[in-house]
Amino acid sequence: MTHAAQPLMLIGAVLFGLGVIGFLMRRNLIIMFLSTEVMFQGVLLNLVGFGAIGGNLQGQAFALFVLVIAAVEAGLGLGIVVMLYRRKGTLDAEAWATLRG
Amino acid sequence: MDTSVLIYLTFGLAALGALAVYMAAPRGGQARRIPAIALGIAAIVSFAWLVLQRHTGSAGSKVALTVLAVLSVGGAVRVITHPKPVYSALYFVLVALSSATLVLLVGAEFLWVAIVAVYAGAILVTYLFVIMLAQQSDVSAQDLSGIEPDALSAQPFQGSLGIPRSGPLDYDRDAREPLAAVFAGFVLMAITAGLLLNHAWPATRAGAAVEDNTFGLGKILLADNAVALELAGVLLLVAMVGAIAIARKRVVADVTTQHEDELPPGEIGRHVKPF
Numbered sequence: 001m002t003h004a005a006q007p008l009m010l011i012g013a014v015l016f017g018l019g020v021i022g023f024l025m026r027r028n029l030i031i032m033f034l035s036t037e038v039m040f041q042g043v044l045l046n047l048v049g050f051g052a053i054g055g056n057l058q059g060q061a062f063a064l065f066v067l068v069i070a071a072v073e074a075g076l077g078l079g080i081v082v083m084l085y086r087r088k089g090t091l092d093a094e095a096w097a098t099l100r101g
Numbered sequence: 102m103d104t105s106v107l108i109y110l111t112f113g114l115a116a117l118g119a120l121a122v123y124m125a126a127p128r129g130g131q132a133r134r135i136p137a138i139a140l141g142i143a144a145i146v147s148f149a150w151l152v153l154q155r156h157t158g159s160a161g162s163k164v165a166l167t168v169l170a171v172l173s174v175g176g177a178v179r180v181i182t183h184p185k186p187v188y189s190a191l192y193f194v195l196v197a198l199s200s201a202t203l204v205l206l207v208g209a210e211f212l213w214v215a216i217v218a219v220y221a222g223a224i225l226v227t228y229l230f231v232i233m234l235a236q237q238s239d240v241s242a243q244d245l246s247g248i249e250p251d252a253l254s255a256q257p258f259q260g261s262l263g264i265p266r267s268g269p270l271d272y273d274r275d276a277r278e279p280l281a282a283v284f285a286g287f288v289l290m291a292i293t294a295g296l297l298l299n300h301a302w303p304a305t306r307a308g309a310a311v312e313d314n315t316f317g318l319g320k321i322l323l324a325d326n327a328v329a330l331e332l333a334g335v336l337l338l339v340a341m342v343g344a345i346a347i348a349r350k351r352v353v354a355d356v357t358t359q360h361e362d363e364l365p366p367g368e369i370g371r372h373v374k375p376f
Contacts, residue, residue, distance in 0.1 A: 002302075010155070010297055011170050016289075017286045021286030030231060031181070034189055034193055038180055045200055053303065060204075060211070070220070071337075072336055074227060076340055082231060
């Protein structure tokens with residue numbers, strides 16, 4: 001079923017790029033993490049597209065592992081964000097920009 | 102259509118999209134809405150057209166692909182440009198659901214359910230919990246004895262009376278370096294899309310699996326990827342232990358936090374003593 005494989009990969013590339021933009025552009029820590037989740041979506045689509053072209057299900061198996069890693073990263077990352085918020089009282093990423101020369 | 106023409110169109114489309122996202126980025130509380138929305142719609146529609154150029158399936162599949170491409174890309178743009186975190190999380194639910202349906206287009210039924218259950222179900226609920234936990238009522242620390250009603254906007258006045266500010270917070274309202282971020286992201290996007298379009302992808306391999314998707318996936322996971330499966334389980338366990346260890350740690354707020362709200366946003370954290 002490769003008829004949608006290339007469109008899938010194109011959409012995956014665009015989602016990844018948008019995630020990169022969101023990560024660089026926003027100052028809110030939670031939105032930065034959400035942008036990495038958008039990047040994960042792009043990678044997921046790309047993996048499934050590659051798997052469809054290859055003709056086997058290895059792409060989808062790898063995508064499942066990516067899903068596991070995304071869930072783990074979301075849990076731990078948000079835990080750290082909560083601790084950072086408790087320490088500084090703000091979700092601003094610029095609050096941690098203390099290494100200024 | 103000729104591939105090189107498609108690639109030139111991709112770069113042009115990336116430039117259009119870059120302009121749209123740059124205008125839609127939150128800046129000073131008010132992005133320039135009408136041109137951003139118009140350019141954004143033009144960019145997304147052109148992108149849907151570009152995606153359809155490489156689609157070789159039935160008409161129903163084309164319709165589905167168009168709708169899903171528009172939904173996922175539009176949702177992702179709103180995730181990164183919306184000033185309020187809760188709305189970003191909800192738009193991300195839209196992105197997750199549309200990417201789940203996109204993988205359904207290539208026959209990945211189990212992955213469809215897995216993405217909906219894990220992403221939209223678990224990860225987004227966690228994000229919403231954390232957003233609610235870390236929500237701030239932004240009480241501006243203007244001295245109450247010297248209140249000057251700000252004639253330009255009611256919000257500073259609201260904050261100085263201790264009323265929680267209802268608009269987005271200052272660090273949500275301003276994007277940092279939107280020009281550089283949009284340039285970097287769209288150059289990356291254009292190059293990746295150009296490479297994908299340029300590559301001569303092979304046609305369907307003979308002997309593609311016709312069995313049930315879940316069954317085939319289970320077979321592959323247990324037969325070829327057994328070690329990875331076990332490692333994923335160990336990773337989840339370690340992450341759970343780590344999250345509990347992080348959450349139990351008692352955090353002492355920085356000594357300077359009580360004076361933090363007197364500082365303008367760019368100065369928060371700048372005066373922390375090193376030791």
